[in-house]
Amino acid sequence: MRHIMVLNAKGGCGKSTIATNIASYFATQGANVSLADYDPQRSSLDWVERRPSNRATIHGVAAFEDGLRRAPRNADILVIDSPARSHGAELTELVKHAETIVVPVLPSTIDMQATARFLEELKSIGKIERKQAKIATVANRVRDNTLIWDELDEYLTKTRVPYVAALREAQNYIRAYTRGIGIFELPEYIAWPDWEEWEPLTAWLRTKRSQP
Template structure:
């Protein structure tokens, strides 16, 4: 079983969007996939409740209080972590993870929080020994803007691999409202945005 932790101590950076899309992509590829929601707001579980029956099946786990085992036969476990994680929570979740996917938005506050989180991650033995890898994702990027240029400069100097950059688009909100992801949606627009995810999916497959 490959375990993917989606985390950042900065709220509103798109963790749930990334977690639900990674889970949906795995399910669409035919892999038995579990989505574990650690956040007490249960955003990921709420998305699962809205998910139509004809979409590829996913199993949801409520990890807000306790961690429970994934069902036997699970191939992918995607963990949606809350913001403002305590050090012990970070340690416990990273111990489970093969990959930490870290979304970051353009903006000084997001960059500061992300840098603090990366510093904490770098202190953990699993990260230092490369037993758990870190994949940074630039999220809600708008081309040819000063904010995007600033984020690119920041991402270029953080010492961790920036795997991909996801464009800002209303399509993500539309998908979330219906319990769907880009990997469940037909049409050219969804296909174009799915291309942004391919480097991250290829990175995960290579771990």
């Protein structure tokens, strides 16, 4: 079973949106997918419960209650939606469950500063130092032609962490979430710009560069 974790100590950066869409992507590719939600707000679990019966099944795991003990052992992919404010021993414990870590970052000075500190803490964890888990960053909810987006793009380009995708702020994510589906399950004529933006991220996730 492959473990993909969406992780950032900063709250409100879109972890659940990224996690649900990674889960739906692999499910639409025919994988047996589980989605574990460590956040008591249970945004990812709520999404799973909304999922239509005619869509590829995704098994939800209430990880905020008892960790990954109830995660199905026969899953091909386990996507993990991590809680906010994870630091120190809690962060180290979370990373034990990760092989691939995706860090979403919003275009704001506060988010960039918080993420800079978080990435340094993350890279200091033994498992990461030993290259037993791979990290990438994703610019999330970006608006083209804004100064703060230019700043975020420059910042992520300069970090010593792979910067694999930039995802726009779009109503399609809200449309998909409220229906329990992913961006890849919306009609092409609506969602093709988002599919194009996701391609570098899904391509990275499919390569060995994203795995230890």
